[in-house]
Amino acid sequence: MRKKGFTLVELMVVVAIIAILAAVAVPMYTKFQQKSRIGTAIKAAMGVMQPFQEWYASEESFSTLSMAADNSFDGLSRDGSAVKVGVSLPFIERLTWIPTFTNDKIVIEWTFTDGCPAIDCEGRFCLFCQDEGCDLEIQMTPGSQFSTLAKDPGDRTACSL
Numbered sequence: 496m497r498k499k500g501f502t503l504v505e506l507m508v509v510v511a512i513i514a515i516l517a518a519v520a521v522p523m524y525t526k527f528q529q530k531s532r533i534g535t536a537i538k539a540a541m542g543v544m545q546p547f548q549e550w551y552a553s554e555e556s557f558s559t560l561s562m563a564a565d566n567s568f569d570g571l572s573r574d575g576s577a578v579k580v581g582v583s584l585p586f587i588e589r590l591t592w593i594p595t596f597t598n599d600k601i602v603i604e605w606t607f608t609d610g611c612p613a614i615d616c617e618g619r620f621c622l623f624c625q626d627e628g629c630d631l632e633i634q635m636t637p638g639s640q641f642s643t644l645a646k647d648p649g650d651r652t653a654c655s656l
Contacts, residue, residue: 529607532587533616536605537633539584540620543568544631546582547601551624557596566592599624602654621654 550570551557559571560580567583584592584603593604604619618635632654 529616532590532607533618535585535587536590536618537620539587540603540605540633543582543584543603543620544622544629546580547622548624548629550580551599551629556598557601557624558598560594560596560601562592562594568594619654 546568547557550560554570554573561569562584563569565583566586568580570578570580572578589608591606591608593606595602595604601622602619603621604617606617616635618633621632621634623630623632634654
């Protein structure tokens, strides 16, 4: 008479199959998560472009801007009064925003505190404004699969000026 149930070999085969599936699925899930965070960072950087262009049109300089602890932007108007720019960058898990403001350019770099082991994910958003208008550029880590998202500014780039 045979007992009902699974043999040890059958159970080991099932465990091996599950381990193989997990070995494939976990890296794919990690990569998907990182891509999502990068996409969120790029979208957020693009979202601040219009308010910054409006600020430049009225104040003709970015040098009085600063980023507050809550990722919002403050500035001093020409008459010296404190002004909220009306835009903020979102909090994204394990992401640090690093803004730099000069007279005619804003550079907002982003970096992940835990890095991105599966993909290259650091980048920066550059907005360069003059009387004729503003140039926008998004730069990603060279060789990154996201480098195709960068605008093609030709020889003159907003990040290098």
